[in-house]
Amino acid sequence: MKTIYLDNAATSYPKPSEMIEAMRIFQENIGANPGRSGHGRSIDAGRTLYETREALAKLFHIDDPLRVVLTKNSTEALNIALLGALRPGDHVITTGMEHNSVMRPLRHLESHGIELSVVSSSPQGELDPADLSKTFRKNTKMVVMTHASNVTGTIQPVAEVGRIVREKDGVMFCVDAAQTAGALPIDVEAMNIDLLAVTGHKSLFGPQGTGALFIREGLDKRIAPLMMGGTGSRSEFEMQPDFMPDKYESGTPNTPGYAGLCAGLNLIAKTSLEAIRQKEMSLTARFLDGLGQMRSHVAVFGPNNAARQTAVVSFNIQDVTPSDAALFFEEEYGILCRPGLHCAPSAHRNIGTFPQGTVRFSFGFYNTKQDVDDALTAVGRLAAR
Amino acid sequence: MTAPTPQAVALFHSVSHALRAEKIAKAAGIACRLIPVPRHLSSDCGVCLRFPLAEQSAIEQSLSNQIDYYEIFPL
Numbered sequence: 160m161k162t163i164y165l166d167n168a169a170t171s172y173p174k175p176s177e178m179i180e181a182m183r184i185f186q187e188n189i190g191a192n193p194g195r196s197g198h199g200r201s202i203d204a205g206r207t208l209y210e211t212r213e214a215l216a217k218l219f220h221i222d223d224p225l226r227v228v229l230t231k232n233s234t235e236a237l238n239i240a241l242l243g244a245l246r247p248g249d250h251v252i253t254t255g256m257e258h259n260s261v262m263r264p265l266r267h268l269e270s271h272g273i274e275l276s277v278v279s280s281s282p283q284g285e286l287d288p289a290d291l292s293k294t295f296r297k298n299t300k301m302v303v304m305t306h307a308s309n310v311t312g313t314i315q316p317v318a319e320v321g322r323i324v325r326e327k328d329g330v331m332f333c334v335d336a337a338q339t340a341g342a343l344p345i346d347v348e349a350m351n352i353d354l355l356a357v358t359g360h361k362s363l364f365g366p367q368g369t370g371a372l373f374i375r376e377g378l379d380k381r382i383a384p385l386m387m388g389g390t391g392s393r394s395e396f397e398m399q400p401d402f403m404p405d406k407y408e409s410g411t412p413n414t415p416g417y418a419g420l421c422a423g424l425n426l427i428a429k430t431s432l433e434a435i436r437q438k439e440m441s442l443t444a445r446f447l448d449g450l451g452q453m454r455s456h457v458a459v460f461g462p463n464n465a466a467r468q469t470a471v472v473s474f475n476i477q478d479v480t481p482s483d484a485a486l487f488f489e490e491e492y493g494i495l496c497r498p499g500l501h502c503a504p505s506a507h508r509n510i511g512t513f514p515q516g517t518v519r520f521s522f523g524f525y526n527t528k529q530d531v532d533d534a535l536t537a538v539g540r541l542a543a544r
Numbered sequence: 545m546t547a548p549t550p551q552a553v554a555l556f557h558s559v560s561h562a563l564r565a566e567k568i569a570k571a572a573g574i575a576c577r578l579i580p581v582p583r584h585l586s587s588d589c590g591v592c593l594r595f596p597l598a599e600q601s602a603i604e605q606s607l608s609n610q611i612d613y614y615e616i617f618p619l
């Protein structure tokens with residue numbers, strides 16, 4: 160039986176051959192430690208990282224590539240931003256639709272004297288910026304929110320929230336774009352984003368173990384590094400460098416991974432974000448239409464409107480638990496999906512599906528209409544049982 | 545035999561900065577190259593940008609407003 164991969168929100172598959180080839184070429188022809196030794200191949204390894212920063216900067220409209228810190232994933236990026244910037248006595252605002260990579264660091268900080276406000280979203284997962292604007296306090300230091308939910312795909316009003324935050328003095332706006340980087344346009348200037356966390360292995364077509372954090376100019380002074388160590392720069396000093404990006408990049412990085420990520424980013428530039436979005440939107444619309452025909456047995460969560468969500472659809476079939484459904488889909492149809500809580504218990508509470516969770520089908524650029532039709536056949540059969 | 549062209553190097557905070565400077569300088573048409581930092585200039589293990597001394601002002605002009613910190617030394 161062939162498999163149909165519908166778990167792209169967890170990590171994209173398949174990966175472009177250009178990405179795999181770039182990693183192989185790095186290992187075979189460069190393979191040195193970046194920025195450590197001064198010889199030609201060490202410089203080439205450094206150049207691999209620099210070009211990755213440049214490609215990320217271009218995609219997100221960042222003018223200086225050195226404002227891009229390379230991390231192992233968005234979780235690391237978010238931890239640098241949250242744990243590095245917030246101090247006891249500070250107040251931070253977030254939404255009810257967050258992933259645990261935001262909620263867990265925030266709950267940890269809350270137990271260490273940081274005040275936390277969680278603004279609920281609608282049952283479809285949509286945040287009303289007016290609700291958020293009411294929660295500011297004198298000591299508010301940051302607003303952190305996801306750009307799109309990994310549970311329902313709901314696209315959040317990031318630009319509107321950015322405008323609200325920009326009017327408040329000294330408040331940082333941090334966006335978790337794990338689900339949207341490479342899938343939706345992101346412009347850190349137009350959206351007033353101060354801290355942007357992305358992961359490489361989803362819609363950026365990179366390998367696992369790659370990610371990045373953009374830090375707006377000036378804010379690095381307010382953000383302590385999580386890790387310290389060798390950076391290749393200023394080796395004569397025993398103090399951690401205080402400049403970007405070395406301040407946050409201690410230890411030998413995943414250079415082969417970034418070589419792959421860079422190739423993924425180049426492919427996005429070549430294909431165009433618009434073309435990727437159109438394709439993913441049409442697959443999502445086709446799937447939502449099909450589920451709409453099964454309304455009496457299938458409950459769809461989230462906006463149920465392809466224009467207002469990423470290529471992520473959460474649903475439940477009457478009288479079937481999400482885990483049983485996922486097992487049926489894999490065993491009978493070779494469909495790989497993700498049931499349960501998707502590392503986002505608070506988002507499931509917000510949409511009313513905690514603790515059983517949902518079945519999540521997430522499409523990617525390499526899925527086809529036939530995949531969607533096969534998925535609908537499978538859901539239809541389970542719903543009719 | 546012609547005398548070798550006098551050269552200078554620019555030292556930066558880090559390899560990332562040196563790579564950025566190299567891109568900017570090359571885009572401005574300046575012949576330059578990243579080399580290991582000469583031992584007499586720094587005990588650091590990094591790289592620096594070597595260019596013809598005659599291009600010093602061109603280098604300074606192209607890097608201004610783009611790289612906050614660097615130092616130039618004639619070789």
Ligand SMILES: Cc1ncc(COP(=O)(O)O)c(C=O)c1O
Nearest residue numbers: 232233234258260305309337358
């Ligand atoms: C919304 C959201 N934030 C953060 C993450 C964490 O990404 P990673 O595991 O790559 O750090 C994910 C993915 O699992 C996500 O969907």
